[in-house]
Amino acid sequence: ADYLARIERHDSALNSFITVTPEAALAAADAADQRLARGEGGPLTGIPIAHKDIFCTQGVRTSCASRMLDNFIAPYDATVVSRLNQAGAVSLGKTNMDEFAMGSSNETSWYGPVKNPWDTTRVPGGSSGGSAAAVAAGLCLAATGTDTGGSIRQPAAFCGITGIKPTYGRCSRWGMIAFASSLDQAGVLARSAADAAHVLQAMAGFDPNDSTCADEPVPDYATNLNDSPRGLRIGVPREFLSPELDSRIAAVIEQAIELLCQLGAERHDISLPNSALSVPAYYVVAPAECSSNLARFDGVRFGHRCADPIDLDDLYQRSRGEGFGTEVKRRIMIGTYVLSAGYYDAYYLKAQKIRRLIKEDFQRAFAEVDIILGPTAPTTAFALGAKTADPVAMYLNDIFTISTNLAGLPGMSVPVAPVAGLPVGLQLIGNYFAEARLLNVAHQLQ
Numbered sequence: 391a392d393y394l395a396r397i398e399r400h401d402s403a404l405n406s407f408i409t410v411t412p413e414a415a416l417a418a419a420d421a422a423d424q425r426l427a428r429g430e431g432g433p434l435t436g437i438p439i440a441h442k443d444i445f446c447t448q449g450v451r452t453s454c455a456s457r458m459l460d461n462f463i464a465p466y467d468a469t470v471v472s473r474l475n476q477a478g479a480v481s482l483g484k485t486n487m488d489e490f491a492m493g494s495s496n497e498t499s500w501y502g503p504v505k506n507p508w509d510t511t512r513v514p515g516g517s518s519g520g521s522a523a524a525v526a527a528g529l530c531l532a533a534t535g536t537d538t539g540g541s542i543r544q545p546a547a548f549c550g551i552t553g554i555k556p557t558y559g560r561c562s563r564w565g566m567i568a569f570a571s572s573l574d575q576a577g578v579l580a581r582s583a584a585d586a587a588h589v590l591q592a593m594a595g596f597d598p599n600d601s602t603c604a605d606e607p608v609p610d611y612a613t614n615l616n617d618s619p620r621g622l623r624i625g626v627p628r629e630f631l632s633p634e635l636d637s638r639i640a641a642v643i644e645q646a647i648e649l650l651c652q653l654g655a656e657r658h659d660i661s662l663p664n665s666a667l668s669v670p671a672y673y674v675v676a677p678a679e680c681s682s683n684l685a686r687f688d689g690v691r692f693g694h695r696c697a698d699p700i701d702l703d704d705l706y707q708r709s710r711g712e713g714f715g716t717e718v719k720r721r722i723m724i725g726t727y728v729l730s731a732g733y734y735d736a737y738y739l740k741a742q743k744i745r746r747l748i749k750e751d752f753q754r755a756f757a758e759v760d761i762i763l764g765p766t767a768p769t770t771a772f773a774l775g776a777k778t779a780d781p782v783a784m785y786l787n788d789i790f791t792i793s794t795n796l797a798g799l800p801g802m803s804v805p806v807a808p809v810a811g812l813p814v815g816l817q818l819i820g821n822y823f824a825e826a827r828l829l830n831v832a833h834q835l836q
């Protein structure tokens with residue numbers, strides 16, 4: 391009830407929730423209290439959380455922040471949602487996001503932008519901007535997010551909280567509305583690595599409903615949090631400390647690395663030579679997959695349907711024309727173009743080859759180091775509206791986060807010292823299924 395009151399009081403200034411579900415939350419909180427009274431509680435029993443509005447929630451609107459799904463009531467729970475319910479977490483509602491998770495500032499939402507709680511004239515980052523702002527403002531203790539090209543890590547950095555995107559396949563994608571299926575991964579936004587460890591514990595693991603979900607045992611993420619970083623080999627890619635990076639951000643990132651070295655870690659300067667190609671490769675692969683995934687929204691079975699269609703083509707064209715926003719349409723058009731017969735080899739196939747090179751860069755690096763550290767984003771949170779007219783400027787904000795998704799590796803963002811009063815995120819990248827190590831190193835910095 392305290393958290394619902396906080397949402398009531400503060401969310402009109404932030405717009406971090408699309409849907410709040412007070413009755414369901416109070417009923418779940420009562421059930422959690424009874425479990426606790428019987429001594430049957432776990433670490434998440436009664437913990438107030440929120441779900442990004444990309445996760446299907448039974449009986450609750452699941453809009454993906456699109457007019458297309460404004461009227462969509464999901465008939466079932468996503469796997470990560472049902473696992474968190476089973477663990478006793480109490481969902482307060484659904485958080486705002488960029489439409490279909492396409493964006494880096496939460497400004498493409500049909501429900502309007504989210505404001506950064508540190509400075510409401512600035513963006514919270516995206517696409518999981520509502521989840522990040524809600525956690526940062528204390529409207530919930532943790533939230534789910536998805537990360538296709540940085541959408542957990544970059545908003546976590548901009549809002550001064552901790553975010554983890556696990557290895558591709560660590561969490562089930564079942565019931566998570568697809569954007570780019572080979573890149574999409576569910577994860578957690580929380581106030582600390584320790585909190586994130588408990589939430590991820592409940593979410594992760596094999597699910598027969600998702601054929602890309604990994605059948606790998608899930609370690610206990612909370613047990614190694616206090617391990618010393620003595621002997622840890624830290625790789626610092628020279629491409630991540632590039633001249634495009636704000637020098638004040640570079641300085642606080644260096645300070646955090648120095649702190650780990652004082653605790654016994656060793657620094658190795660490494661190179662990920664194909665990093666500069668990650669943005670162009672991603673912005674071919676992701677739109678290609680999006681154009682295919684979003685073909686299902688045709689106004690026939692669910693979602694927005696235009697009024698009085700005169701024939702089937704008119705139904706498709708007007709339903710999609712009215713239902714999707716500008717950025718989603720741009721992605722569908724780019725994706726359709728790069729997959730078309732005449733351009734497939736030149737764009738899509740080329741991007742897939744670059745994706746392989748990026749993955750190989752990381753494999754070479756992880757032969758020498760245990761973890762890779764660098765900035766999460768090249769700037770702190772920028773002003774609302776600053777990049778909306780220039781999609782390429784917006785895409786370039788993803789420069790440090792996207793290569794991890796192309797390689798399928800786990801990544802994390804943790805807050806370090808602020809710059810000019812705004813939060814800065816340190817990015818941690820691990821080898822496949824090294825989430826426990828990321829959480830451990832992050833915990834050492836908190």
Ligand code: GLN
Pocket residue numbers: 491492493494516517536537538539540541542569676788
């Ligand atoms: N900003 C990136 C994009 O617009 C990443 C989004 C995401 O990770 N969902 O595609």
